[in-house]
Amino acid sequence: MPLVNVIRGERIDTAPLNVRTPIVRLPIWLVLSWWFLKGLALTLVLACRYWYVTGPAALLLWLYVDFGWLGPVGLVAGLICAGCGWHFGHRSSFLRWGWFPVLGRWRRGVYRRRWHPAMATAKLAVSFDGHTVLPVLKRVRCRPGCDELLVRMVTGQIPDDFAAAAERLAHTFGARAVKALPGPRYGEALLLVMRGDPLAATVGPLPVPDVPDFTALPLGIREDGEIYLLCLFGTQVLIVGATGAGKGSVIWSLLRALAAGIRSGLVQVWGLDPKGGMELGIGLDLFTRFACKNAEAMADMLDEALAVVQERTARLMGLTRQHIPTVDDPLYLxxxxxLAALTSYADRKTKERIKSSLGLLLTQGRAVGVHVVAAIQDPRKETLPDRNLFPTRIALRLSEESEVEMVFGKGMRDRGALCDRIPMATPGVAFVALDGDPTPMRVRFSFLTDRQIRTMARTYAARPVIDGQWTEGGAA
Ligand SMILES: Nc1ncnc2c1ncn2[C@@H]1O[C@H](COP(=O)(O)OP(=O)(O)OP(=O)(O)O)[C@@H](O)[C@H]1O
Ligand SMILES: [Mg+2]
Structure with missing residues (x-):
């Protein structure tokens, strides 16, 4: 009967070989010396491998031997005092170089202990050829509110496999959420294990940049603790959120980031507030042009903006791909x-006019420095012209799961954009897509009270243009 290898199912035609290891008799002292040397080498390797345990232990032992209890106790007390001084003197460097590295070591031990069951139950352990292969936890780094785990994936896995198991992993590690990103090298994934919630508290107004950087406008805080920066160049912005979700705070955060440019004339903001000026009217001084009651006037304004786009397109054709704003040739916002009030509730003729100029503005305006920021409650087709005309989309709290897909397209909710689960108690929280990151980022926009908006509008009032000449300060 032919022999068959049961694992691979291959035929083995040759007969198996019988090999006997020869017996060598050694004197006992040689065996004991060999074991002793092996044990010594292993101890040395382990002592070097776990230097962060053996080093301090050796130091404490030496202090105890030389100075008695006073030695180690004095050292520990001194370190605690120095740590407290560092913490109160310069908290950020203490966290970055002192606390987080120590916490990272500790947490690495905790993650390692739970790693095997976590990978197995999340179905990220792969069974192959009779073996179970686990993704390797390479590094753990602590950051404010989140741990960053660098994982070497099993061959054949992709970061999206980890993203799909994110909720399971979050419960396993006792964290609020887990976010999976591609790692720095192929075959690696970064898991961001979110612990506290830096977005739980209202974010106050951010400092106004002296000169706005149109590629990085600070609008709020990201859930990984960094500042959320919006790139306005080359884009149009759509803000979607149920009533009371905080659409106003996105608009005011953006105007605050641009405020210095508004005052200097580098930016001209035109406001269309079909709700009778209730929202944008508070900061009227920031707007060079404003319409709030008459749908015809709003349609005229959009036509004028379109005329600017067409004039610039003709002027800049073949010269540049991105208009750079100057005081004489400003950026228009x-x-x-x-938006729904403009595109669906106005009378039919005006509606058609608005729809066609808006469509052209959105497609042609972004390269020539005419940008649209539009807020809308309902992302359904009838009210929203075409979401693809808005490369940047900000989704605040939404009422239904299906609306997430209407804003971002397919798959974004599965990758973590849970807009329908944003609590009503946290207005201003939104999901955004960041450049180069396939998973959505949760952010909270800064909130300005009505008083702060009025003060900002007075301080950074737009300079009105009179007879084609910029004048000094004051509202239009
Ligand atoms: N970023 C924020 N941080 C904290 N609270 C906020 C934030 N944004 C809004 N709020 C609170 O939520 C309330 C509603 O916000 P806002 O008026 O901006 O919502 P909206 O989305 O514009 O609603 P609507 O569609 O009704 O105009 C505000 O009065 C404020 O109290
Ligand atoms: Mg509003």
């Missing part, structure tokens, strides 16, 4: 508070 068209802010529309309730």
């Amino acid at each position: 068209i802010v529309i508070d309730e």
Whole structure:
């Protein structure tokens, strides 16, 4: 009967070989010396491998031997005092170089202990050829509110496999959420294990940049503790959120980031507030042009913006791909508070006019420095012209799961954009897509009270243009 290898199912035609190891008799002293040397080498290797345990232990032992209890106790007390001084003197460097590295070591031990069951139950352990292969936990780094785990994936896995198991992993590690990103090298994934919630508290107004950087406007805080920066160049911005979700705070955060440019004339903001000026009217001084009651006037404003786009396109054709704003040739920002009111509730003729100029503005305006920021409550097709005309989309709290797909497209909710689960108690929290990151980022926009908006509008009032000449300060 032919022999068959049971694992691979291959035929083995040759007969198995019988090999006997020869017996060598050694004197006992040689065996004991060999074991002793092996044990010594292993101890040395382990002592070097776990230097962060053996080093301090050796130091404490030496202090105890030389000075008695006073030695180690004095050292520990001194370190605690120095740590407290560092913490109160310069908290950020203490966290970065002192606390987080120590916490990272500790947490690495904790993650390692739970790693095997976590990978097995999340179905990220792979069974192959009779073996179970686990993703390797390479590094753990602690950051404010989150741990960063660098994982070497099993061959054949992709970061999306980890993203799909994110909720399971979050419960396993006792964290609020887990976010999976591609790692720095192929075959690696970064898991961000979110612990506290830096977005739980309201974010106050951020400092106004002296000169706005149109590629990085600070609008709020990201859930990994970094500042959320919006790139306005080359884009149009859509803000979607149920009533009371905080669409206003996104608009005011953006105007605050641009405020210095508004005062200097580098930016002209045109406001369209079809709700009668209730929202944008508070900061009227920031707007060079404003319309709030008459749908015809709003349609005229959009037509004028389109005329600017067409004039610039003709002028810049073949010269540049991105218009760079100057005081004589500013960046135009068209802010529309309730887009649906313009595109669906106005009378039919005006509606058609608005729809066609808006469509052209959105497609042609972004390269020539005419940008639209539009807020809308309902992302359904009838009210929203075409979401693809808005490369940047900000989704605040939404009422239904299906609306997430209407804003971002397929798959974003599975990758973590749980807009329908944002609590009502946290207005201003939104999901955004970041450049180069396939998973959505949770952010909270800064909140300005009505008083702060009025003060900002007075301080950074737009300079009105009179007879084609910029004048000094004051509202239009
Ligand atoms: N970023 C924020 N941080 C904290 N609270 C906020 C934030 N944004 C809004 N709020 C609170 O939520 C309330 C509603 O916000 P806002 O008016 O901006 O919502 P909205 O989305 O514009 O609603 P609507 O569609 O009704 O106009 C505000 O009065 C404020 O109290
Ligand atoms: Mg509003």
